Amino acid sequence: MNISFSAACKQTQPAMVNFPGGLINLIPRHRRKEKVVVVMGATGTGKSRLSIELASRFDAEVINSDKIQVYKGLDIVTNKVSEEECDGVPHHLLGFVDPTADFWAHDFVHHASAAADDITKRGRTPIIAGGSNSFIKALINDDLHFRSRYDCCLLWVDVAMPQLNSFVSARVDQMVDSGLVAEAHEFFNPAGDYGRGIRRAIGVPELDEYFRSEGRASSAAKAKLLQRGIDQIKSNSQILAARQRQNIRRLLNILRLAEPLEWRMHKLDATEVFRKRGGEAEEAWQRLVAGPSTSFVDQFLCEDKMDFAGPLILAPQALPL
Template sequence: MNISLSAACKQTQPPMVNFPGGLINLIPRPRRKEKVVVVMGATGTGKSRLSIELAIRFDAEVINSDKIQVFKGLDIVTNKVTEEECGLVPHHLLGFVEPTADYWAHDFVHHATAAADDITERGRTPIIAGGSNSFIKALINDDLHFRSRYDCCLLWVDVAKPLLNSFVSARVDQMVDSGLVEEAREFFDPAGEYSRGIRRAIGVPELDEYFRSEGRASAAAKAKLLSRGIDQIKFNTQILASRQRQNIRRLLNILRQAEHLQCRMHKLDATEVFRKRGEEAEEAWQRLVAEPSTSLVGQFLYEDQMVFAGPLMLGPAITAPVVV
């Protein structure tokens, strides 16, 4: 699914931004570099939601940095955002690569840089969102063009491992109910080749035995294989989430030590959100993630244009660099 909606409006330098707790008048002044926001986090932590919320508030567009979601197909298996979830926020690099193709970090750098340049040239802000930290490092640390043109603000949405494991397991069950198995069947490979393209996605190799059993095994045997495959999907997703958290810590340490970068890093702990349900969870999301992120991104984008109309209350104080 390749979502590339045209911008509904062009608002390059809004005269006033309404942050949680106060208003800021903006006076346009030239700045040396364009700015880009990067939303990071393990799978299931709410990166997509936050990037869309920030894009709506700051007239931005989202660039996908998930190395599996760049491929066409498997929208349920790869948990792509839906058109309804996207609203009117344009998304780039989402579902545009052929399923059997190779797609490497240097390909992402080329496409992401082109997308960011196009977004900023139209007076909007790029928000890069996804869990593939190797792609993010290749772009913001290793690519000379990107470094020379952009300053970065990194937002890391984190959730404690036990709660995240429980959530991703429940999410797999929801994905199964939504058609994960039927969708994965389309990419079953009788040769057992799951090392290239979208077939690498968690949710396809794990069901290989089940698909092979169809038409051969009894109903009870197939049910057992399906249950085993789903359990393996949950386990592998939990392993992925744990590895992503480790890689984020490693990446932030690299970026902190990189003298050539002007990069701000902030951690948002969403653990409490995952402990709650319903309205309490929504309140915790706004208080711990949405409002602090809005304040941080607002300061980052408009710091060289700010003239305060009055006292500005920033909500929870998380403005110090993240400690990992």
């Protein structure tokens, strides 16, 4: 399904439009907004991959909007993109906040706006990518500074929950194999407080009982506690993915109902990608996600939005008698 709500026009001169009974002079504003691409999606849907591919193609830089990946540390637990995966694309707001600090939506708005301003001043395009929809809403919908400066193209990478649940579960197993447990142990809190900073990350609180069992339980008991914690990580990750999908729908409805002519929104169904393996999965990704996204962004970046300064000026003969 492709949702598109914005009409763009390449005209730069005032237009005289004929209507029955007279002329209407359409006077465009001579202020062009900068362009921003927003890549949305639940955890595990391929947002990072798509944002990097688009950035490589369109001379862009990525601004992270994941509320846990902004923190330093827990690279495996939070599934941060590696330097190799970044493929030379600059990333902003990734792993820069102290692990014990609070980082709220208004903090994100401040830093993301500054990053976007810096990127556009250097002639490049910002791509905002992440699953924290409260951050994205605070920036692109609630912040007047950002809305006055930028037009947005929103790309939603979606995957049906059965396929996404299976992928998320398998990804947790891969993360465990890569050292998730040892990494999470660094943030074990004997006081049991996991409500602040990076300790909120899925993968840390779930292993609390296992970490507490060290030196107190048998090997068999510890193994059971570890498996229970891993299962809870999988369950909570799946719950997060479902909640993120709901929040994306809610956000898109808010944007659509608020000012439908201001947004370009495109949904990319990647479910087939997750049903396939190897070369078939890659072909499906290019056909269903990367290819269409490239076309949407190319059109978005090339178009000149037409704003009209109101009220409309009507020729005298068009006025009602």
